[in-house]
Structures are given as C-alpha cells and as structure tokens.
Amino acid sequence: MxxxxxxxxxxxxxxxxxxxxxxxxxxxxxxxxxxxxxxxxxxxxxxxxxxxxxxxxxxxxxxxxxxxxxxxxxxxxxxxxxxxxxxxxxxxxxxxxxxxxxxxxxxxxxxxxxxxxxxxxxxxxxxxxxxxxxxxxxxxxxxxxxxxxxxxxxxxxxxxxxxxxxxxxxxxxxxxxxxxxxxxxxxxxxxxxxxxxxxxxxxxxxxLDTSFFSPQKKTIDLSRDVKIVFVGRLVKWKGCLFFIELINEIIAKGSGDVEAVIIGDGVEYSKCVDLISKLNLGDKVVLKGSLLQDEIIKELDSADIFLYPGGVDESGRCENQGLVIQEAQSMGLPVIVSNIGGMPESINHGVTGFVIDYNDKSSFVETTIKLIKSPELRKQIGKCARNFVIENYxxxxxxxxxxxxxxx
The missing domain is CATH 3.40.50.2000 (Glycogen Phosphorylase B;)
Structure with missing residues (x-):
C-alpha cells in the first residue's frame, strides 16, 4: 500500500x-x-x-x-x-x-x-x-x-x-x-x-494525545481546599486578570476554602502580581510561571475545576480554540469558559462544563461556587468531559x- x-x-x-x-x-x-x-x-x-x-x-x-x-x-x-x-x-x-x-x-x-x-x-x-x-x-x-x-x-x-x-x-x-x-x-x-x-x-x-493527558487521581479528597486552575499565556485576552478578580469574588461570597493556581507567563505577569497583592490574595492565588507539559499535567491532575474566562483585547483578538480547554477536559476536569471566540465550541455546555457570558461576572462566580460545593457534580461532569475529548479531539x-x- x-x-x-x-x-x-x-x-x-x-x-x-x-x-x-x-x-x-x-x-x-x-x-x-x-x-x-x-x-x-x-x-x-x-x-x-x-x-x-x-x-x-x-x-x-x-x-x-x-x-x-x-x-x-x-x-x-x-x-x-x-x-x-x-x-x-x-x-x-x-x-x-x-x-x-x-x-x-x-x-x-x-x-x-x-x-x-x-x-x-x-x-x-x-x-x-x-x-x-x-x-x-x-x-x-x-x-x-x-x-x-x-x-x-x-x-x-x-x-x-x-x-x-x-x-x-x-x-x-x-x-x-x-x-x-x-x-x-x-x-x-x-x-x-x-x-x-x-x-x-x-x-x-x-x-491532543488523550492517553498522555489522562487523570491519575482515584478519589476526591474532601479534607483539602478546592483547587481552581488557569493555564495560558498571560495576555489580556486570555483573561488572567479577570480570573484573579473572580477568585476574589468567590472568596468574598463565603467560599474561602479554595486554592487558585495560574500557570503561564507573559506581558500581564507583573499586573497579576500587583492585583494579587492589592486584593490580599497572596495566600490563595499562586503564580507558577511557565511549566513543562508534564508539570502542567500534574497540576491539572491535582485540580478540581478549570476556569478560563477569556475575553477580547483592544484589537479584537480573542481565543480561537484554546487547546488547553480540551487538555483540561481530557484530565477529567469540569471547565468554565467565556462565550468569546471559538471557546464555546470547545465544550458541551451543561455536560462537560459551562459557557458563561463574559460580561456576567456574577454567573461566573455562582457557577464556580456551585462546583466547589458539589464534589459529585464535579466528578460527573469531569467524566463526561474526558469522554467528549476522546471522541472529538x-x-x-x-x-x-x-x-x-x-x-x-
């Protein structure tokens, strides 16, 4: 042949x-x-x-x-x-x-x-x-x-x-x-x-290779804080600053038992540092910088929720697909994304995660808190998310x- x-x-x-x-x-x-x-x-x-x-x-x-x-x-x-x-x-x-x-x-x-x-x-x-x-x-x-x-x-x-x-x-x-x-x-x-x-x-x-992006965690540990992760280049349209604002709102709403991790580097890094300091989130939000892919997989494997509130910059640039959204789903995580660019096409809304209007800050917060408070819902959605990626990506x-x- x-x-x-x-x-x-x-x-x-x-x-x-x-x-x-x-x-x-x-x-x-x-x-x-x-x-x-x-x-x-x-x-x-x-x-x-x-x-x-x-x-x-x-x-x-x-x-x-x-x-x-x-x-x-x-x-x-x-x-x-x-x-x-x-x-x-x-x-x-x-x-x-x-x-x-x-x-x-x-x-x-x-x-x-x-x-x-x-x-x-x-x-x-x-x-x-x-x-x-x-x-x-x-x-x-x-x-x-x-x-x-x-x-x-x-x-x-x-x-x-x-x-x-x-x-x-x-x-x-x-x-x-x-x-x-x-x-x-x-x-x-x-x-x-x-x-x-x-x-x-x-x-x-x-x-992506779903055998490489494959979850290893077996049980949900209810004794630790819920880990919420953002992965992406630290530029305005990826939503890294908005992510920090959302974490602040989630804590203010009474869900303080969270750990937020930002993975990535870029021109907005120093602004992220300043915002974390301004909001007194130093003990809640960790900036990890750029990581190798196997290190990212370990972070996703220990995470509970993937939050990616991307937006649009002054030139109109936004996320066209966002492979990291599929990577997070392949790792069995429920994802929350904005209704911007090609991101809504990357998940099955209500089944593998949630698409939220970028301007609706309260819905981002409420949806995330809902997942924080329901380990079984996270598990159910995460399982559907992985199957969705295996079948389509x-x-x-x-x-x-x-x-x-x-x-x-």
Whole structure:
C-alpha cells in the first residue's frame, strides 16, 4: 500500500507553544505517512524540547541544512555553504541578492533562505504540502507562483493569521488551488470575512494525545481546599486578570476554602502580581510561571475545576480554540469558559462544563461556587468531559479527518 508523503511547512521547529503541530505530525506518522519538515524561520535546538519530539525522533525529519540561523555570522557562513552545495542552481540563488526586487530581504539573506526553501519544495515528491499559519502560506504561494511550480497545498489557520492580516494580504493565496482548514467555526467565519471560498474550508480542531493527558487521581479528597486552575499565556485576552478578580469574588461570597493556581507567563505577569497583592490574595492565588507539559499535567491532575474566562483585547483578538480547554477536559476536569471566540465550541455546555457570558461576572462566580460545593457534580461532569475529548479531539480521530482532507 502506497504511503502518503506529507511535507510540513512551519515557522520554527520545535516550538513548545505549538505542540498541536507536533501532535498532528506524530498522529500522521502513526497512520503510516512519510513526513518531512521545512521551516520558513529557524530550527530551535537550544532550550527546552518537547519530550514527544525526542521520543519520535522528529528532528531527523527537519531539513535543518536550509533553515535560516538566528546568528548573523552563522547565517552568512551557512548561506555560502548552501550556494556551493546547490551549485547547479547558483544563478537562481544569486538572484536572491537583487536589492531592487527584494529590498532588505536581499541584504539580511532572508530571500536567499526563501530561495533555498523553494528548491526543497521543488525537489520534494510529496503528495501534499501542509502549511501551518496563513502568513507562511502567503510566502510559499508567492514563491510557487513566481517560478510556476505546482504543488497540492493544504493551509491551516490557527488564530492570529485570520485576525492580524487584511483581505488584500491574502489576495494571491485566495486565487491559488489551496485547500484550507480552520480550528473552529469561529476561525472559519474570520476566513470567510477575508474573502476565502467557504467551500474550500474544513473545520479541523487541533488535538491532543488523550492517553498522555489522562487523570491519575482515584478519589476526591474532601479534607483539602478546592483547587481552581488557569493555564495560558498571560495576555489580556486570555483573561488572567479577570480570573484573579473572580477568585476574589468567590472568596468574598463565603467560599474561602479554595486554592487558585495560574500557570503561564507573559506581558500581564507583573499586573497579576500587583492585583494579587492589592486584593490580599497572596495566600490563595499562586503564580507558577511557565511549566513543562508534564508539570502542567500534574497540576491539572491535582485540580478540581478549570476556569478560563477569556475575553477580547483592544484589537479584537480573542481565543480561537484554546487547546488547553480540551487538555483540561481530557484530565477529567469540569471547565468554565467565556462565550468569546471559538471557546464555546470547545465544550458541551451543561455536560462537560459551562459557557458563561463574559460580561456576567456574577454567573461566573455562582457557577464556580456551585462546583466547589458539589464534589459529585464535579466528578460527573469531569467524566463526561474526558469522554467528549476522546471522541472529538483525540489525535487518532483527527488524523483520519486530515487524511480525508488530503484525499480531496
């Protein structure tokens, strides 16, 4: 039986905040696909690498030789070596230094590495090229069009790429033969607003390994405080400050037997510290900063409720899916989220958790207190939440769906 050959094009690899890409790659490999990976940006070997990347030897699939280094001197030296290696295409590679055509990109060698990227795409015998993030797809499509190269392309949009760019930015991509996936119907509607053909868009959520996100706790310990957890980047639209305000209100309503944990880092970190101090919540709200995934799993496993009151920032940015919502449900937690962006699509309201109007602070508080006071309700909802994720967001389920999309 012929194996599907899939060429993934991503920004950087491996990126800890983009575990959904790693999940998708591993699930397709497990389905028998041959996968290779190209980066429009950098290969990140320094820093923390997700264990799944190591366990599945994913770095062996990356064309690291043509990825642009961050260090400028290394970029120049590597560029020279690549020009020597691809001597048959030397005229094509040297054309990347045309300052009148490529401007700054010719000076900082960005265009040289774009040309190297195109050579690898051209040489690939892939059945489908899967590009993650719309701005990457614009770069790839422009290169393909400029040199009249035909490749079957699937483009996955995740959030910022459907929000931060104009319809004109995507003009050429919309005229291409690409097919598109969006993580939620909310993101799909954003793409339709930008003028993409709705018949060419499939909703395909980002998924997770439910055997990895699996609860280990056996019984409910009624002797300890109820643990409420928030996990996410500490930016305004994720709702980290609102989370602290809600905890303060919950305690003020007489439910002081709670422990609140915030996991994540970001520009709002210092504001979180200040608000916790201002509300005298130092003994109730703990800021844990960024944690590795196995550490996050331990925190979720010891938690009782997942509260994620995301909102909208001044630019209109909000949560398009929120994979962490599925991760919490997979860990058997009841979740409480806002009716903003794609979050309502991520749970079964009233069964696996609750969707609350973002402006209805009292409902957030009352719903959370209801769960605090009812361990059996938490257990019942948590069980439904895990089953919901297994049926709808497990990597194995979503791998079959993406293979169906490739077949189109």
């Amino acid at each position: 012929k194996k599907n050959k899939i060429l993934f094009v991503v920004t950087s690899f491996p990126t800890l905040s983009e575990t959904f890409i790693v999940n998708q790659i591993v699930s397709l490999i497990n389905k028998g696909c041959e996968v290779s990976i190209l980066c429009t940006g950098h290969v990140l070997r320094n820093g923390v690498i997700h264990p799944v990347v190591i366990q599945n030897s994913l770095m062996d699939l990356v064309r690291e030789d043509i990825a642009m280094p961050i260090n400028k001197l290394e970029r120049v030296w590597k560029g020279i070596l690549n020009i020597m290696r691809y001597y048959k295409d030397v005229a094509f590679l040297l054309s990347s230094f045309n300052i009148f055509k490529y401007g700054v990109a010719s000076i900082n060698l960005r265009q040289l590495y774009n040309h190297l990227l195109l050579l690898c795409i051209k040489e690939s015998d892939c059945d489908v090229m899967h590009v993650h993030f719309g701005d990457n797809a614009v770069l790839v499509n422009d290169l393909l069009c400029e040199y009249d190269i035909d490749k079957k392309m699937v483009v996955t949009f995740h959030g910022y790429d459907a929000h931060d760019f104009s319809s004109e930015f995507y003009r050429k991509l919309k005229q291409s033969r690409a097919y598109y996936t969006s993580n939620t119907n909310f993101t799909k509607n954003e793409l339709m607003r930008l003028g993409f053909d709705t018949s060419l868009i499939s909703v395909l959520p980002v998924g 497990d990597n194995k389920v979503l791998a079959d769906e993406i293979l169906d999309i490739y077949a189109k």
